[in-house]
Amino acid sequence: MKLLLVTDTYPPDINGVARTLHMWVGALRGRGHAVEVVTTLAGEGGEEAGRRVCGSLPLPGYPGLRIGLASTRGMVQAIRETEAEVLYVATETPLGIAAIRAARKLGVPVVSGFHTNFQTYLEKYRVPGMESVAKAILRSLHNQTSRTLTPSEDTAMVLRSWGIRNVGVLGRGVDTTLFDPAKRDEGLRRTWGAGPETVVAISVGRLAAEKNLPLTARVFEAMRVARAGTAGVFVGDGPRAKVLEEEHPSFVFAGSRVGEDLARHYASADVFIFPSETETFGNVVLEAMASGLAVVAYDYAGPRLLIRNGVNGWRVPFGDGEAFLKQSVEACVGSIPEGLRVRARETAMEHSWERVVNQFEGELLAACGVKTAVEDQVKQPIPDA
Numbered sequence: 001m002k003l004l005l006v007t008d009t010y011p012p013d014i015n016g017v018a019r020t021l022h023m024w025v026g027a028l029r030g031r032g033h034a035v036e037v038v039t040t041l042a043g044e045g046g047e048e049a050g051r052r053v054c055g056s057l058p059l060p061g062y063p064g065l066r067i068g069l070a071s072t073r074g075m076v077q078a079i080r081e082t083e084a085e086v087l088y089v090a091t092e093t094p095l096g097i098a099a100i101r102a103a104r105k106l107g108v109p110v111v112s113g114f115h116t117n118f119q120t121y122l123e124k125y126r127v128p129g130m131e132s133v134a135k136a137i138l139r140s141l142h143n144q145t146s147r148t149l150t151p152s153e154d155t156a157m158v159l160r161s162w163g164i165r166n167v168g169v170l171g172r173g174v175d176t177t178l179f180d181p182a183k184r185d186e187g188l189r190r191t192w193g194a195g196p197e198t199v200v201a202i203s204v205g206r207l208a209a210e211k212n213l214p215l216t217a218r219v220f221e222a223m224r225v226a227r228a229g230t231a232g233v234f235v236g237d238g239p240r241a242k243v244l245e246e247e248h249p250s251f252v253f254a255g256s257r258v259g260e261d262l263a264r265h266y267a268s269a270d271v272f273i274f275p276s277e278t279e280t281f282g283n284v285v286l287e288a289m290a291s292g293l294a295v296v297a298y299d300y301a302g303p304r305l306l307i308r309n310g311v312n313g314w315r316v317p318f319g320d321g322e323a324f325l326k327q328s329v330e331a332c333v334g335s336i337p338e339g340l341r342v343r344a345r346e347t348a349m350e351h352s353w354e355r356v357v358n359q360f361e362g363e364l365l366a367a368c369g370v371k372t373a374v375e376d377q378v379k380q381p382i383p384d385a
Contacts, residue, residue: 002034002086003086003088004088006088006089006091006099008039008065008066008096011043012043014258017090019283033361036050056068070094072102079103085109089112091113092114096141100112109146111147113149114138114149115150142164146367151169151302152280173286173355174283174351176352179263180290181341194231199223200233201232201233201332202235203216203232204262205284207239211276233254235255235262237256269291271332276298277318281302289345289347292345294336296324296331299316312346
C-alpha cells in the first residue's frame with residue numbers, strides 16, 4: 001500500500017496528535033507499506049525521509065501551532081509523484097481541504113481523522129461566534145471522505161449528531177515499556193522539593209487556553225492547603241506558560257519533555273490531574289496510568305473508557321469543577337491504595353499500539369478495496385479502545 005498522510009502537526013511538534021501519527025507512520029513502514037507525509041515542519045535528526053513540507057501560518061493566539069496551506073494543484077502533484085493509493089487526512093485546515101479536493105479529482109480514496117475539537121477552540125483563540133459555522137464546514141469536509149475515524153465513542157456520537165456519515169472509532173494505545181512505574185526517580189523528586197512521603201500532583205500537556213489550566217492551578221493550591229508540602233508540577237509548554245509561572249511561582253514548571261525524560265517525570269509523580277474538557281481521547285491519561293499514577297479526570301472520552309471509578313482512578317461528572325476539586329483533594333489527603341495504582345497500569349497494558357495499528361491498516365486497505373483479516377474491525381468500533 002502507498003499512503004500519503006496529510007497533517008498540520010507532526011514531530012518535532014510535541015503533542016498527542018503528532019506523537020500518534022508519527023507512531024502510526026513508523027509502524028506502517030515497518031509492515032512494508034510506503035508512507036509519505038505532507039506537513040508543516042521539516043524533520044530533525046534524520047526525520048526528513050518521506051516528508052514533504054508545505055507552507056503554513058501560525059494559529060491566532062498560539063504561534064506554536066500552525067495552519068497548513070496548500071493548493072489543490074500542489075496536492076494533485078504530490079499524489080501523482082508519490083503514486084498514493086489512499087490518503088489519510090488528519091487535520092481539517094486548508095492543507096487538508098486541498099488534499100481531499102485533489103484526491104477527488106484523481107479518484108483516490110480518502111480516510112479522514114477527527115483528532116482535535118477545533119470547533120470548541122474558536123472562542124478561546126479569538127474567533128468567537130463561529131462554532132456552528134465550523135460544524136457545517138466539518139460536516140461537509142468529512143462527508144467527502146470514505147470514512148472518518150475518531151478516538152472515542154463519545155466523540156463519534158457527536159460527529160454523527162452533526163450529520164457526518166460513516167464514522168468509526170479508532171482507539172489509542174500506549175508504550176508500556178517506555179511509561180513504567182519503575183522509572184520513578186527520587187533525585188528528580190528532590191529537585192521538586194519532594195521527599196519520599198511527599199505527594200506530587202502532575203499535569204502533562206500544552207499550557208494553552210483549551211486545557212482548563214485555571215482549574216488545574218486551583219487543584220494544586222487546594223491540595224497543598226489540605227496536605228502541607230504537596231508539590232504541583234506542570235510538564236509542557238505553550239502560550240499560557242509565562243502567565244502561569246508569574247501567577248504561581250511555587251509550582252514546578254518543567255517545560256516540554258519527551259521520551260525517557262517524560263517517562264521519568266510521569267513515574268516520579270503520584271496523582272495525575274486532567275481537567276481538560278476539549279479532548280477527543282486524552283492520550284496522556286493512558287501514559288499516566290501506564291506510569292502507575294492515580295488519575296483524576298472528567299467522565300468522557302478516553303477516561304470514560306479507561307477508568308473504573310475508585311478502582312483504577314477517579315472519574316468526575318463532566319464540567320463539575322467543584323466535584324473535580326473535591327476528588328483531587330481527597331486523593332491527596334487520603335492514602336492512595338497501592339492496588340489502585342497497580343490496576344491503573346494493568347488497564348494501560350491492555351491497550352497496545354499494535355491492536356490500534358492493525359485496525360488503522362485495515363481501515364486504509366478497506367478504503368482501497370482490499371479485503372483483510374481485520375475486516376470486521378474496520379466495520380465496527382473497538383469497544384474498549
